[in-house]
Amino acid sequence: MQARKDGLAMPVAIQAEPVVPKRETGVSRWLRHVRHVLTSNPVTLLAFVLLTVILSAAILGPALVPYDPLQTNASQQMKPPSWAHWFGTDQLGRDVFSRVVVAARLDLIISVAAVALSFVFGSALGAVSGYFGGWCDKLVGRLCDTIMAFPLFVLAMGIVAALGNTVDNIIYATAIINLPFYVRMARAEVNVRRNAGFVQAARLSGNSDWRILALHIFPNALPPMMVQISLNMGWAILNAAGLSFIGLGVRPPTPEWGIMVAEGANYIVSGEWWLAVFPGLALMLAVFTFNLLGDGLRDIVDPQRRT
Amino acid sequence: MTALPLLHVSDLTVEFQTRNGTVTAVSSVDLTVAKGETVGIVGESGSGKSVTSYAVMRILDRAGRIADGTVTFSGIELHNADDEVMREIRGREISMIFQNPRAALNPIRRVGEQIEDVLRQHAQATSRNAREKAIDLLRLVRINDPEARYLAFPFELSGGMCQRIIIAIALACRPRLLIADEPTTGLDVTTQKAVMDLVVELTRAREMSTVLITHDLGLAAQYCDRIVVMEKGRVVETAPARRIFRAPEHPYTQRLMSATPRPGITLRDLLPNRPEAAAPPPKWQRSPDATEKPILSVVDLVKEYPRAGAKARGAESAGAFRAVDGISFDILPGESVGLVGESGCGKSTTSAMVMRLLDPTSGTIRFEDRDIGAIPAKNFARDPARSRLQMVFQDSTDSLNPRFTAFRAIADPLYRIGGVTREAQARAQVERLADQVVLPHDLLDRFPHQLSGGQKARVGIARAIALEPALLVLDEPTAALDVSVQAIVLNLLADLKAELGMSYLFVSHDLNVVRLLCDRVIVMQAGRIVEQASAEEIMTSPRDAYTRELLAAVPRPPV
Numbered sequence: 001m002q003a004r005k006d007g008l009a010m011p012v013a014i015q016a017e018p019v020v021p022k023r024e025t026g027v028s029r030w031l032r033h034v035r036h037v038l039t040s041n042p043v044t045l046l047a048f049v050l051l052t053v054i055l056s057a058a059i060l061g062p063a064l065v066p067y068d069p070l071q072t073n074a075s076q077q078m079k080p081p082s083w084a085h086w087f088g089t090d091q092l093g094r095d096v097f098s099r100v101v102v103a104a105r106l107d108l109i110i111s112v113a114a115v116a117l118s119f120v121f122g123s124a125l126g127a128v129s130g131y132f133g134g135w136c137d138k139l140v141g142r143l144c145d146t147i148m149a150f151p152l153f154v155l156a157m158g159i160v161a162a163l164g165n166t167v168d169n170i171i172y173a174t175a176i177i178n179l180p181f182y183v184r185m186a187r188a189e190v191n192v193r194r195n196a197g198f199v200q201a202a203r204l205s206g207n208s209d210w211r212i213l214a215l216h217i218f219p220n221a222l223p224p225m226m227v228q229i230s231l232n233m234g235w236a237i238l239n240a241a242g243l244s245f246i247g248l249g250v251r252p253p254t255p256e257w258g259i260m261v262a263e264g265a266n267y268i269v270s271g272e273w274w275l276a277v278f279p280g281l282a283l284m285l286a287v288f289t290f291n292l293l294g295d296g297l298r299d300i301v302d303p304q305r306r307t
Numbered sequence: 308m309t310a311l312p313l314l315h316v317s318d319l320t321v322e323f324q325t326r327n328g329t330v331t332a333v334s335s336v337d338l339t340v341a342k343g344e345t346v347g348i349v350g351e352s353g354s355g356k357s358v359t360s361y362a363v364m365r366i367l368d369r370a371g372r373i374a375d376g377t378v379t380f381s382g383i384e385l386h387n388a389d390d391e392v393m394r395e396i397r398g399r400e401i402s403m404i405f406q407n408p409r410a411a412l413n414p415i416r417r418v419g420e421q422i423e424d425v426l427r428q429h430a431q432a433t434s435r436n437a438r439e440k441a442i443d444l445l446r447l448v449r450i451n452d453p454e455a456r457y458l459a460f461p462f463e464l465s466g467g468m469c470q471r472i473i474i475a476i477a478l479a480c481r482p483r484l485l486i487a488d489e490p491t492t493g494l495d496v497t498t499q500k501a502v503m504d505l506v507v508e509l510t511r512a513r514e515m516s517t518v519l520i521t522h523d524l525g526l527a528a529q530y531c532d533r534i535v536v537m538e539k540g541r542v543v544e545t546a547p548a549r550r551i552f553r554a555p556e557h558p559y560t561q562r563l564m565s566a567t568p569r570p571g572i573t574l575r576d577l578l579p580n581r582p583e584a585a586a587p588p589p590k591w592q593r594s595p596d597a598t599e600k601p602i603l604s605v606v607d608l609v610k611e612y613p614r615a616g617a618k619a620r621g622a623e624s625a626g627a628f629r630a631v632d633g634i635s636f637d638i639l640p641g642e643s644v645g646l647v648g649e650s651g652c653g654k655s656t657t658s659a660m661v662m663r664l665l666d667p668t669s670g671t672i673r674f675e676d677r678d679i680g681a682i683p684a685k686n687f688a689r690d691p692a693r694s695r696l697q698m699v700f701q702d703s704t705d706s707l708n709p710r711f712t713a714f715r716a717i718a719d720p721l722y723r724i725g726g727v728t729r730e731a732q733a734r735a736q737v738e739r740l741a742d743q744v745v746l747p748h749d750l751l752d753r754f755p756h757q758l759s760g761g762q763k764a765r766v767g768i769a770r771a772i773a774l775e776p777a778l779l780v781l782d783e784p785t786a787a788l789d790v791s792v793q794a795i796v797l798n799l800l801a802d803l804k805a806e807l808g809m810s811y812l813f814v815s816h817d818l819n820v821v822r823l824l825c826d827r828v829i830v831m832q833a834g835r836i837v838e839q840a841s842a843e844e845i846m847t848s849p850r851d852a853y854t855r856e857l858l859a860a861v862p863r864p865p866v
Binding site: 040196197198200201202203204205206207208209216219220 | 326662664685688689693694696697698700701702705706707708709710711716719720723724767770771
């Protein structure tokens with residue numbers, strides 16, 4: 001019995017008793033939990049609403065937009081925002097609103113793919129080195145130190161410049177520079193649980209080391225990783241846009257927020273602010289959304305938050 | 308007792324705001340502490356005893372608030388005092404010691420400096436004489452060589468020493484009231500005795516009042532003048548310590564009393580209502596049969612750890628630390644053997660080696676006629692003997708995967724080793740196991756944090772017996788449980804043993820508990836076995852001096 005904890009945890013113990021033990025299916029219980037997380041925290045709710053907006057722009061965008069994002073129109077150059085063109089038009093007469101909406105898909109693909117890659121490889125490497133230790137841990141640790149030793153954006157620039165200017169290479173570069181964060185986090189989370197009681201119990205139940213790592217320890221390391229994933233999504237979008245901005249990423253005329261900001265920046269001085277501001281706002285909104293999302297995602301994957 | 312009590316708590320109600328609405332943790336509690344009096348607050352987890360003391364100190368966490376009632380300390384109203392007043396009172400007038408002294412000390416500062424901090428904060432010392440006063444305080448709490456210990460960091464001191472430092476800090480400003488919240492839980496019995504004797508002696512000498520919060524009725528009865536028994540946020544009984552043991556009035560006190568393991572009773576006496584009274588309990592006590600072949604036979608078992616820094620100093624001669632130093636013992640089929648000792652004596656290391664979670668340095672472990680000690684621990688998961696050797700862990704919370712439901716936890720060994728492949732088959736077996744450990748079926752779909760301590764212990768036991776092992780190692784399975792739950796779990800373990808014919812190796816620090824469940828007791832000290840005899844013999848006529856010391860340290864209520 002732990003007195004200090006006791007006093008604080010006690011109200012929970014009291015409330016747990018009268019809960020009616022109703023048999024529920026896993027899915028309905030999970031949905032109820034998601035609903036609780038969303039309604040208990042308005043910020044999380046806002047984040048999920050914004051995420052829905054961004055996702056629908058990415059999925060349905062090309063079908064919804066009023067103009068073809070690549071269609072130039074010589075008679076409509078540099079028009080300020082109006083009812084016909086909500087975000088105005090650019091130097092070639094393309095509709096900025098359509099381009100901003102359509103660009104969501106490419107930016108999301110780049111960031112989701114990059115984060116997914118670094119999460120899968122980073123957490124696998126980190127989990128293995130945290131669980132087994134020894135030479136494997138040392139090797140992975142030094143690899144991360146090497147990556148971290150470079151200014152990360154410069155490293156990404158170098159990778160893209162060396163491999164070539166394609167969407168695939170932007171994804172790889174972004175994934176590589178994010179890798180150490182996942183490795184270190186997974187290593188730390190797995191390491192503290194390596195000798196936990198439930199791991200010993202799993203050994204007694206006849207689980208092999210790999211099974212223990214994959215099914216017993218790793219799922220418990222997920223909640224803090226979710227926060228990292230969400231923050232990283234924001235960074236990855238910024239990173240991809242940054243590479244495009246300096247000309248090392250997606251090439252025109254493909255609509256992408258980074259290039260649009262880069263192209264629009266030339267015209268800010270002459271007063272055509274809408275070219276850079278709207279893609280910039282879209283970028284900001286996306287990063288903001290992912291930053292807000294982290295806590296909510298963690299609460300959803302953490303069973304301890306359920307009652 | 309003087310006319311005006313030092314501390315007067317009247318009609319105190321504390322509420323917590325939680326996700327599921329307001330929870331009343333303490334309701335209408337009345338409590339008085341006279342000058343120089345030692346009052347014990349006794350109750351099980353969730354009884355509100357700690358919350359009451361937090362409310363007095365006004366250190367409730369943000370969700371909690373004093374909803375009603377008054378707290379008066381020598382004429383000052385604490386329940387609505389502002390923070391400035393409270394800061395002056397905390398430490399100088401009322402001080403507090405907590406459980407887990409190591410957590411209460413700053414790990415990166417020398418203990419002497421931490422004592423000085425408190426002295427200076429309350430203007431009890433100047434920078435010139437602070438060191439001197441701190442060393443005086445260390446001497447007061449009987450720390451040997453106080454000048455050297457002044458410079459020690461908390462990690463260099465044992466748990467008992469850290470608690471002494473905390474006591475020194477608590478007494479630094481000569482407060483009038485000391486609140487001790489489970490000050491010795493987690494310490495060894497001999498350390499507990501030393502710490503409690505010190506607290507009582509020092510507070511008596513200074514005519515201080517003490518509030519001792521504990522779950523241990525025996526401890527409270529030994530050291531307190533008056534005892535307040537709390538249940539579910541209410542005070543159910545207040546009486547002088549002697550009377551509460553002789554004639555407990557409230558049914559809850561009676562239940563608590565009967566569930567406390569003590570000399571001269573049987574396992575069944577722990578339960579509040581004994582339906583078994585009619586049917587005599589099954590016979591667990593077995594006469595040793597010399598011809599019988601032991602199921603487990605440990606010979607000259609040694610576990611060495613390299614000494615910290617030995618490698619760095621480049622001196623191999625620095626040698627190794629022997630956690631287990633050549634021990635030998637047998638366990639017969641169906642026998643239950645207790646392994647008793649204080650923390651660091653090697654009992655957990657021994658059980659981990661027998662369980663094949665840890666490789667021994669040397670020695671043999673023969674189990675069912677095979678030397679399983681030679682099989683590396685990491686390959687043992689695939690060994691046929693794995694299912695025959697299972698374990699119930701000390702901390703039932705830590706030993707359950709937080710992401711696995713109770714069902715999945717119990718079913719895991721069935722799937723992995725038991726050859727069960729279909730969900731329906733597993734369901735049926737798990738439900739049968741749940742019945743055996745008296746766990747309601749609807750709890751099987753809950754996660755560990757949705758279960759109470761006793762329920763988690765049952766899940767752990769169900770998982771351990773799922774493969775019908777021949778030998779079950781019980782590593783302090785009830786150490787984290789309330790006495791009433793402990794009583795039920797101990798009885799459950801005894802019933803399961805009678806039903807399934809397992810052997811038990813029961814690892815514990817509590818001789819009173821071990822005696823109830825075990826036929827034979829092994830006492831360990833510093834990696835060696837100092838005494839090995841039948842349970843009754845150990846309790847009534849211990850031969851070794853260390854065993855006698857252990858027995859003497861167990862709190863003895865004034866009966």
